[in-house]
Amino acid sequence: MFPLRINNVSKIFKNSKGQEFKAVDGISLNIEPGKIYGLLGPNGAGKSTLINMISGLLLPNQGGIELFGLDVVKDSNKTKQLIGVVPQEIVVEMAFTVEEVLYYFSGMYGVPRHERKARIKAVLEDLDLADKMHERARNLSGGMKRRLMVAKAILHRPKLLILDEPTAGVDVSLRQRIWALIRRLNAEGTTILFTTHYLEEAEQLCEYIALVDHGHLIKSGKLKDIQQEFSKNSIHFELFDRTAAPLTGVSEVGVEYEYPITSDLATDMAKLTSHYNHNLKSIRSEAASLEHIFLKLTNSGLSS
Ligand SMILES: Nc1ncnc2c1ncn2[C@@H]1O[C@H](COP(=O)(O)OP(=O)(O)O)[C@@H](O)[C@H]1O
Ligand SMILES: [Mg+2]
Structure with missing residues (x-):
């Protein structure tokens, strides 16, 4: 079963002049289990819009999306628990401590009560945030907030992890840490889909890529095959x-x-x-x- 199937999906927005335009235009893409996929394209290509439809934040105007065989619109309660999503914008619950935030989310994503504390501790250690456990989210640095968002997304051990521009604007050491985490989660069996506009990064991390531009999927497949096809x-x-x-x-x-x-x-x-x-x-x-x-x-x- 495909972790993700995107079938002829479009999203229409209105621009500032009130004219309609397609931010995502008829994209179809299947994602196989256990791989690392890069969704690549310049700023404004439609990557985040597509991710937001997968995570159920936006409704498609056309087409359908399935996560592990379930429709993201009809079965949204179930599909939300199957995936972890790290959005592009930093969103953290500023007034709460790191532990409180994670405790709340572990409950929301169905982590059994008796496992929550241990799971939170392990994830925080993994992300080198353990010493910030009792700090309020608002007092974290930008890089720490981003790590907290990653922690929120992986607490319930999703089988598909989606990261939208996880390394945009982060320093070199955090980028290395995020890469290492992506590689390790993938080695443990998690399917990864991440977006980036840094093509060099994708070359190092992905086995499969999907290139988008102006809302269109212009190429997808195994990175090696595509490189071969376009070899110099x-x-x-x-x-x-x-x-x-x-x-x-x-x-x-x-x-x-x-x-x-x-x-x-x-x-x-x-x-x-x-x-x-x-x-x-x-x-x-x-x-x-x-x-x-x-x-x-x-x-x-x-x-x-
Ligand atoms: N809520 C919205 N309303 C109107 N236009 C939007 C909205 N969200 C995104 N867009 C537009 O859709 C296009 C694709 O945006 P986005 O998906 O964020 O691109 P990317 O993530 O690839 O940089 C852009 O032109 C952007 O300005
Ligand atoms: Mg984006």
Whole structure:
């Protein structure tokens, strides 16, 4: 059973002039159990809108969403307990202590009463917040508030954890901690879906990606397969002796040379090595970066 099935979902908003526009436009996507998925796209692409429909905060105008076979609108009480969601905006119950907040949420998500204290302690230790247990949420730093939100989302050990821009605006050490937590929860069997507009981050974390732009799903699948499909199709190399007779097809790119792959990587590598032999100083062939793939698909960059 798929942890998540998104079937032709659209969401229409009105803009400031009162005109309707589709923030999410006919997106379909299935998420397989036990994987890490990155939902990627520039700011405004529709990622949070989609996440908010999955978590039941927004109703789709069209299409349906199932979590573990249950409809998020019709069975919202049940589906909410099956997932953990860390929203993009920081929302914490400022007047309560960390422990009170977590006790309340563990009750709401059906953690048995006798397990709650131990579970809270374990999660707080995990997130390095144990010494803040009796601190009021309002007195936490931004990074600690974000960790508290993560704690709220994982207390009930959801089988699917959704994180919306978990690393936007966080410092390097917190980002590393969040990555490590994502990897560990995934290794323990939790399916992960997270959004980010940092493509390099996705390259390091995800096995599967879904690229969205202007409300459309423009590409989805295994990261490795997509990288292969868009591979740069050339070999880069350096020479010791730059006066050597060039192989046909080779062009100079700065200090490097570039050789387009015409048949396949192994054959063309062999051609190069037999032509240049010991004159080869270095040789490399790179997988296409997600930035490059996104550019090809949309004719626009992400980090601009
Ligand atoms: N409640 C809302 N009302 C009107 N427009 C909205 C609302 N929420 C989001 N939008 C618009 O929908 C588009 C997608 O936003 P969002 O899903 O937040 O994008 P992302 O998370 O990918 O950055 C944006 O143009 C945004 O301004
Ligand atoms: Mg967003």
